[in-house]
Amino acid sequence: MTEPLLVLEGLHKSFGALRATDNVSLDLAPASIHALIGPNGAGKSTLIAQIAGSLKPTAGTVRLLGQDITALSVPKRAQLGLGRTFQVSSLAMAFSALRNVMLAVQARQHATFRFWHPVRGDRSLIDPAMAQLERVGLAERAHLPVTALSHGERRQLELAVALALEPKVLLLDEPMAGLGGEDSERMTEVLTGLRQDVAMLLVEHDMDAVFRLADRISVLVYGRVIASGSVEDIRASQEVRDAYLGE
Numbered sequence: 686m687t688e689p690l691l692v693l694e695g696l697h698k699s700f701g702a703l704r705a706t707d708n709v710s711l712d713l714a715p716a717s718i719h720a721l722i723g724p725n726g727a728g729k730s731t732l733i734a735q736i737a738g739s740l741k742p743t744a745g746t747v748r749l750l751g752q753d754i755t756a757l758s759v760p761k762r763a764q765l766g767l768g769r770t771f772q773v774s775s776l777a778m779a780f781s782a783l784r785n786v787m788l789a790v791q792a793r794q795h796a797t798f799r800f801w802h803p804v805r806g807d808r809s810l811i812d813p814a815m816a817q818l819e820r821v822g823l824a825e826r827a828h829l830p831v832t833a834l835s836h837g838e839r840r841q842l843e844l845a846v847a848l849a850l851e852p853k854v855l856l857l858d859e860p861m862a863g864l865g866g867e868d869s870e871r872m873t874e875v876l877t878g879l880r881q882d883v884a885m886l887l888v889e890h891d892m893d894a895v896f897r898l899a900d901r902i903s904v905l906v907y908g909r910v911i912a913s914g915s916v917e918d919i920r921a922s923q924e925v926r927d928a929y930l931g932e
């Protein structure tokens with residue numbers, strides 16, 4: 686059996702009396718998408734923050750590629766292959782799409798941070814940055830400033846920026862949020878294409894996208910995983926319907 690890339694074991698996070706994460710164990714297999722669904726306030730963002738390292742669990746462990754990373758910093762986790770995208774845009778708006786990805790490539794290469802220095806001529810940044818833009822379907826928009834991109838294209842660009850750090854595991858926090866039908870269709874296609882190279886833990890409210898993308902789904906309610914299984918298992922589960930799907 687292939688080893689999972691990411692393993693959560695008995696994760697707990699309390700805020701005072703509130704158990705935002707309650708004994709969560711789950712794993713992410715290579716070349717797969719594991720979706721995390723649940724009602725507002727179920728603890729999805731809290732869980733993602735503990736995996737990414739911005740929030741310290743009260744108890745439990747997070748393992749990445751076999752290594753216990755529970756006590757490691759956010760940058761150290763990123764170096765080891767953990768990537769993430771954010772709900773709130775973190776793009777440099779005045780720069781071109783290409784320049785945004787080049788900055789991420791540069792960070793990955795541990796070069797001196799030449800933020801204000803023109804890097805336009807540097808092929809060692811341009812080529813890998815263009816490759817990431819191609820992966821997300823934005824190559825033809827590379828030279829436009831972020832302000833000229835549609836909301837959907839900005840989400841694709843955020844993904845390219847995350848990919849420039851060459852993650853093995855990607856945490857996606859609501860990649861479909863605010864996207865219309867056509868844009869969310871495009872994002873679904875992009876994520877499908879990435880799956881072979883980057884395993885993804887996907888937090889998403891758009892159930893059509895979840896059902897199309899996920900190899901596995903875990904349902905979080907009041908911080909607890911109440912069900913975990915294939916799309917078919919989750920669709921068929923009465924407990925999930927009662928707690929979340931509202932059917």
Ligand SMILES: Nc1ncnc2c1ncn2[C@@H]1O[C@H](COP(=O)(O)OP(=O)(O)OP(=O)(O)O)[C@@H](O)[C@H]1O
Pocket residue numbers: 700703705723724725726727728729730731732
């Ligand atoms: N820093 C904090 N201090 C206190 N309580 C918090 C903190 N962060 C989150 N919570 C609480 O923890 C619970 C889980 O919140 P969380 O944001 O993780 O849920 P979520 O599933 O991501 O919700 P949504 O789908 O609305 O984004 C909520 O009851 C929230 O109020």
